[in-house]
Amino acid sequence: GDSVTQMEGPVTLSEEAFLTINCTYTATGYPSLFWYVQYPGEGLQLLLKATKADDKGSNKGFEATYRKETTSFHLEKGSVQVSDSAVYFCALKPGNTGKLIFGQGTTLQVKP
Amino acid sequence: DVKVTQSSRYLVKRTGEKVFLECVQDMDHENMFWYRQDPGLGLRLIYFSYDVKMKEKGDIPEGYSVSREKKERFSLILESASTNQTSMYLCASSWGQGVFYEQYFGPGTRLTVT
Numbered sequence: 001g002d003s004v005t006q007m008e009g010p011v012t013l014s015e016e017a018f019l020t021i022n023c024t025y026t027a028t029g030y031p032s033l034f035w036y037v038q039y040p041g042e043g044l045q046l047l048l049k050a051t052k053a054d055d056k057g058s059n060k061g062f063e064a065t066y067r068k069e070t071t072s073f074h075l076e077k078g079s080v081q082v083s084d085s086a087v088y089f090c091a092l093k094p095g096n097t098g099k100l101i102f103g104q105g106t107t108l109q110v111k112p
Numbered sequence: 113d114v115k116v117t118q119s120s121r122y123l124v125k126r127t128g129e130k131v132f133l134e135c136v137q138d139m140d141h142e143n144m145f146w147y148r149q150d151p152g153l154g155l156r157l158i159y160f161s162y163d164v165k166m167k168e169k170g171d172i173p174e175g176y177s178v179s180r181e182k183k184e185r186f187s188l189i190l191e192s193a194s195t196n197q198t199s200m201y202l203c204a205s206s207w208g209q210g211v212f213y214e215q216y217f218g219p220g221t222r223l224t225v226t
Contacts, residue, residue: 032213041219043202043217043220044202044204044212044217044222049214069191072191098162099145099157100155102147102156104152104154105155
């Protein structure tokens with residue numbers, strides 16, 4: 001079945017460091033891909049998304065490119081801030097359903 | 113702004129109790145979802161609903177039931193709570209298809225069963 005695999009955390013970075021969180025997926029057909037973020041004590045909120053191959057989603061300095069050839073959707077940010085400390089979830093939506101399938105989440109801690 | 117609210121942020125119940133978790137959304141979304149979130153396991157879908165009075169099982173429905181009598185409200189029921197149901201429960205709603213698809217989440221209910 002369809003699935004999402006994220007790199008294990010926690011990831012600890014210093015402020016202004018470069019961030020990559022890896023995400024790979026297994027799916028039939030043409031899924032849409034998402035990154036959600038969960039700040040401490042809150043629910044999840046959509047960070048960015050891509051609906052077809054080679055699309056790049058971007059928001060708040062974060063980017064991810066839908067790579068069908070490598071079945072990946074890695075999250076990147078050039079310079080992280082302390083306020084980016086959160087749990088990041090990669091997710092896919094199979095083309096024929098309204099459900100999301102989530103990865104296990106990656107905790108990011110940014111130190112000043 | 114879309115708002116998804118959950119009835120409690122924290123809840124403590126005893127083993128064997130019947131537990132109701134309520135979720136309300138204010139944007140007329142057709143689809144509503146219940147997940148549980150556990151460390152290292154991500155979010156797992158318990159039940160979802162595409163319309164009033166309709167429900168479908170997700171990946172881990174055992175020990176849970178749901179009710180959707182009105183479009184804006186989706187309830188999760190633990191018929192007889194057990195300690196392995198201690199978790200964070202997240203409700204979500206969604207609208208749209210294709211490039212417009214997005215799920216909106218509530219703040220979560222942290223349930224402890226003792």
